[in-house]
Amino acid sequence: MRKAIALFTTQSGRRLVRNISSLENVSSRREYLNTKFHGTPSRLGLNRSYCEIQGSICWNCQAKSEGKDQFFCGKCGSLQDVNSKCDYFKLYSLSNSFNLNPTELTTRFRQLQSTLHPDKYSNKSKREQTNSLEWSSLVNKAYKTLSVPIDRGEYLLQQQGISIPEDNSTLDKEFLMEMMEKNEEVEEATKDNILELLQTVQNELKEAAVELEEIFNQNDFEKAKFLLIRMKYFRSLEKNIKDKAVRLGAVK
């Protein structure tokens, strides 16, 4: 059974494995992370502890963490337990700001997965296997959040203790009416004008994303909240248009 699992996982993750599989010991794995990722560790924040676990004790060798590495024990090199309070930005060694370079994020995502993916741990202890699974899924979750401007913005607001409400309290009637009418327009749309509607809403979203960046630069979180709410409505409108376009056969 064990063999079967190993076979299964290696096959699905072969693309991610690359040459890092040869780097068995931890210090070389860490070095790989540092050098492969734009060279200078300090600029990338790898000298800082990017997901504070300072003072925690390694489950394997009981060595005290020096806070240099959130993943591996500095002494025995075993993969540490997941810190569920881990900040997504810190996990990716990015500063907590709305502006980010998408290419950098993707590169970093691949770097992280190539050291943390469960495929690397099929011959390791049970605990390390579980830890790798948890780290890997956290890395995925963080990537999903950070790569989408609306979700990234919402995450930043959450860190400020601001959440987007589920109830009706923050919406003004005029805006709701506008969204109702736009949705009705979509309902009545035909094959001829549906793509035009899609273009319009996508432009609105693009403009809003630019504005959102400015607002976050000014640290105006309350204003960001209201813009994010608008953007969420536009995103759901965009989804409705896309669904309709498929039903009408305007897109494949």
Added chain:
Amino acid sequence: MSLTRAGRLLQSRIKRIQSVPAVFYHENVVEHYENPRNVGSLDKKDKNVGTGLVGAPACGDVMKLQIKVDENGKIIDAKFKTFGCGSAIASSSLATEWVKGKTIDEAQKLKNTDIAKELRLPPVKLHCSMLAEDAIKAALADYKVKQQKAASE
């Protein structure tokens, strides 16, 4: 050899079963979603019609619920239009069904928990039933304002 293969096959079968989404909508939700009752609009300028327009910012849902009240304070018609998830549509569909035939005082007492119970909504979807309750309340408030206005004229 064949044993390993069988094991692998079993493993992939198990994986596939496990990959099925864990949360299903209850059949009551699906029923209302597929056959929504009372979809449409009433004339919002009519003084006997109350319109409630509400939204859930967290998911970008918008819901309109309208009631038509006769001279005895009884709700004789209700319509809704919701752009949102299945639970939001089902909640508003059920709400229109329930308020029809009730007096405005009875409708005022309708609770989101009743809707959630009937539709067996999971905790993450409870706000959809809350939205339906807000919509009813908003429609009733709009109707009352209109009536007062009409009375003072």
